[in-house]
Amino acid sequence: MLELVDLSKTFPDGTQAVRGVSLGADPGELLVLLGPSGCGKTTTLRMIAGLESPTAGCVRLDGQEVTHSPASERDIGFVFQFYALYPHMTVLANLEFPLQNVGLDAENRQAAINDVVTRLGIAHLLDSFPSQLSGGDQQRIALGRAMVRTPRLYLMDEPLGTIDTGLRSDLRETFRTQQLDLEVTTVYVTHDQEEAMQLADRIIIMRDGVIVQEGSPHEVYDEPADLYVADFLGSPGMNLVQGRWEDQGERAFFATKESRISMPQIEIENDRDITLGVRPEHVSVETPLEESAAHLTGRVKRSEYRGDHYILHLDTPAGPFLVRSDRAHTSGQMNVRLPDERLCLFDTKTGRRLA
Numbered sequence: 001m002l003e004l005v006d007l008s009k010t011f012p013d014g015t016q017a018v019r020g021v022s023l024g025a026d027p028g029e030l031l032v033l034l035g036p037s038g039c040g041k042t043t044t045l046r047m048i049a050g051l052e053s054p055t056a057g058c059v060r061l062d063g064q065e066v067t068h069s070p071a072s073e074r075d076i077g078f079v080f081q082f083y084a085l086y087p088h089m090t091v092l093a094n095l096e097f098p099l100q101n102v103g104l105d106a107e108n109r110q111a112a113i114n115d116v117v118t119r120l121g122i123a124h125l126l127d128s129f130p131s132q133l134s135g136g137d138q139q140r141i142a143l144g145r146a147m148v149r150t151p152r153l154y155l156m157d158e159p160l161g162t163i164d165t166g167l168r169s170d171l172r173e174t175f176r177t178q179q180l181d182l183e184v185t186t187v188y189v190t191h192d193q194e195e196a197m198q199l200a201d202r203i204i205i206m207r208d209g210v211i212v213q214e215g216s217p218h219e220v221y222d223e224p225a226d227l228y229v230a231d232f233l234g235s236p237g238m239n240l241v242q243g244r245w246e247d248q249g250e251r252a253f254f255a256t257k258e259s260r261i262s263m264p265q266i267e268i269e270n271d272r273d274i275t276l277g278v279r280p281e282h283v284s285v286e287t288p289l290e291e292s293a294a295h296l297t298g299r300v301k302r303s304e305y306r307g308d309h310y311i312l313h314l315d316t317p318a319g320p321f322l323v324r325s326d327r328a329h330t331s332g333q334m335n336v337r338l339p340d341e342r343l344c345l346f347d348t349k350t351g352r353r354l355a
């Protein structure tokens with residue numbers, strides 16, 4: 001079990017890379033740290049690994065404080081962003097090295113290597129030296145070198161960064177299968193939301209050194225805590241429309257400069273600045289439209305082809321608006337229904353979600 005309590009790192013030049021990060025991972029859980037470049041993911045991981053000393057807070061492993069103990073005492077298997085293999089050793093020797101390090105006998109070393117070689121499909125590479133391998137294969141071996149052991153914790157920092165999309169997805173599944181089989185608690189860092197969704201039991205979203213939201217992939221996608229997460233997740237992200245809340249007693253409206261959208265009754269004070277959020281795949285194109293239903297009317301500017309669907313770009317009185325659709329639409333007027341149960345309302349000033 002892993003526990004971080006109020007962990008912070010300020011570098012000597014004054015950069016506050018991580019500010020008060022607290023989180024816990026249950027045994028066998030896979031946490032994904034997700035966030036844009038520079039938000040503090042690698043620094044957090046390096047503090048867990050013991051490669052960076054926190055300026056405040058603590059790291060606990062299995063209930064024992066390890067905040068300032070050396071990396072070698074933490075029993076962690078890690079793969080870092082730019083992880084070099086030992087260049088003078090063959091692939092086989094690279095895989096065997098961590099096992100010799102922990103004093104495993106030859107028979108058990110062989111068994112562990114066979115297992116990881118089969119999982120990763122790297123039997124044909126065993127006699128090669130790293131310099132003879134492609135970047136993707138080198139990264140695969142680096143992954144194998146971590147997976148060959150069953151440590152207390154796996155720490156992965158964008159381990160599949162330079163690998164092609166297809167192979168990347170396969171390797172992700174391979175890693176996840178092994179991690180589930182061995183029940184090794186894992187912290188996996190990425191800035192790729194698709195990767196986060198595919199792997200995570202729980203996603204921790206970071207921004208500027210702090211955690212902005214944590215939850216299952218479903219929770220963070222469907223119930224973003226604030227405007228930042230709403231916009232960050234999804235491709236494209238949530239439609240965000242700025243307006244004002246009009247509470248008329250009997251009925252409530254979301255009002256923009258040029259339109260008024262009928263809303264379900266929610267306890268929000270009259271005249272508050274509100275941002276309405278709805279995902280492009282959660283709105284439906286409907287004709288005719290039920291008069292009372294929340295809707296927007298817009299003009300289709302462009303149908304963007306996405307292979308198995310289209311993204312329609314609409315111009316509406318409330319601003320630009322995206323709709324996912326099975327087919328292309330020629331330009332013209334279109335009614336879009338906004339389903340009550342899919343709408344997110346945010347306080348425009350604070351960015352926090354209200355309902």
Ligand SMILES: Nc1ncnc2c1ncn2[C@@H]1O[C@H](COP(=O)(O)OP(=O)(O)OP(=O)(O)O)[C@@H](O)[C@H]1O
Pocket residue numbers: 011012013015016017035036037038039040041042043044191
């Ligand atoms: N040794 C250092 N000295 C000073 N500042 C640093 C140092 N290492 C990292 N930083 C800064 O700390 C912040 C967080 O960096 P970090 O590498 O943790 O980000 P990251 O989320 O891993 O980004 P990326 O996705 O680009 O890898 C950045 O502003 C970075 O420039």
Ligand SMILES: [Mg+2]
Pocket residue numbers: 041042043081157
């Ligand atoms: Mg990084």
